Every structure is written in C-alpha cells, then in structure tokens.
Amino acid sequence: MALVSNKIVCITGASRGIGRGCALEFAKHGASGLVLHYYGDEETEREIRTLKEEIENPATYPQNPKxxxxxxxxxxxxxxxxxxxxxxxxxxxxxxxxxxxxxxxxAEFLSMPHATWERTRQVNLDGSFFVVQAVANQMKNQTPQGGSIVGISSISALVGGEMQCHYTPTKAGILSLMQSCAVALGKYNIRANAILPGTIATDINKEDLSDVSKRQNMEKRTVLGRLGEPSDIAGPVAKYVTGASLLVDGGLFVNLQ
Known part of the structure; x- marks a missing residue:
C-alpha cells in the first residue's frame, strides 16, 4: 500500500526546491489530491503550472492525483x-x-536593514504560524478528525551562521512551534513534527553555492560527501510520531572534524 494513499496534502512554497520535491514524492506515493501554494509572481506561476502538469500526467502518475x-x-x-x-x-x-x-x-548582521529582519520573520515564522493554525482548525473539525503537520525547519535551528542572524531564529522558532503544537493538538489526533534539512541545493542558496570552492567545502563537511537534494526531504512517514525533529543533513552536524 502506498504511504499516503488517498490522502489530501497541502504544501506551501511548492513551486521549487524542497516544496516541489515533496509534491513529486507525495504524488509518487499515492496522494489523491495536492493543494500547492506558491508566491504568485510570474516566475513562480510558470513553475507551479509546469509542476501541476507533470503530476497530473497519467503517463507519469497512473493514480491520477488532482x-x-x-x-x-x-x-x-x-x-x-x-x-x-x-x-x-x-x-x-x-x-x-x-x-x-x-x-x-x-545579510551581514551589523549593517542589516531592519526591513530584512522583518520580512524574513514574517515569511518564515509568521507564515508558518498562520498556515499551521488554519490547517489545524480544519483537521480538528473534519471527520474523521486529525492529520499530520510537518514544519520545514533547518539545521540552522541548531547552529549559527555569520550571514544568517535573521534566518536562524526563524528556523528555531519553527522547531519550537512544532514541539508545542504536538502538545496542543495531540488530543485532536493531529501530529506535528519538524524536518531540519542541512544544506540542500535549491534556489534559496543557488547564488551562495555558485562559489565552487565553497560548494566543495560544504560537500566535504558532510559524511555522505554530497549536498542534499529536494527529494531527500520527503522523508519517512510514521503513525506514532509527534513532537519529533528529524535532522536530514547527510551527517553535516555530527562531522565536527
């Protein structure tokens, strides 16, 4: 039986990167319906429509997810x-x-405009709170009651980054949000877990990783000798897991030496 057979899955930021990889994996594993959120500019509009066409192609996904x-x-x-x-x-x-x-x-911390902090927090943490709260209310009220919520945090929730003083607190916040939501929502049969990706090659860090020497150094720091791919984040699905955090980083965090 497929892992998410006949399930309805919502994914925010689905037009590219990790979101796109998750959408393809959920379609592969039997989801019957996908609700894919995207920002809405011309570029993400083009990307999401291409993704929609790919998933709805019966030659690729015979189960024909909508x-x-x-x-x-x-x-x-x-x-x-x-x-x-x-x-x-x-x-x-x-x-x-x-x-x-x-x-x-x-962005460099000492000269960072406050607007950069505000926008990063608004998208990453506020946005996560809003969508988790809205979906959790639906999961509570539907029949049968319940569901699974996954917050995409980051290895940056656990470690620092010189140019990420505005970013790492938001990812730590998402980890904490999932832990507290697991406690708050368990009575409604809603599970909440966090995924903490390491360095995943996506558009979010494309410019940063265009430095060949930096990219090679990042690859060497992992135990597996490679950067992650969006499909690596789709991850395992388990029924009796909630309040957990799964570090998906190719061994980057443990490879101190």
Missing part, C-alpha cells in the same frame, strides 16, 4: 485562509500539511 494551486504571500494570514478554503471546496478535507515556504536573503 492538483489545485493557490497563489499568495504566506506572510499574509489571508493566504492561509484561502489555502484551507480551496482545499475543503475541492477535496472536503486536509490530511497532511507541509509548511515549507521560506526565504533566506543572506
């Missing part, structure tokens, strides 16, 4: 309300949420 797409700034709480509204209109329920949308504009 895909609906929802644009909007995740920092706006109205976007999360719209995601839930469209999901329920189309599929009548939500079984899984992957709260993935995020940004990481590298």
């Amino acid at each position: 895909v609906v797409i929802v644009p909007g700034d995740i920092a706006d709480p109205g976007t999360s309300s719209k995601i839930v509204e469209i999901a329920v209109q189309t599929f009548q329920r939500i079984d899984v949420l992957v709260s993935n949308a995020g940004i990481c504009p590298f």
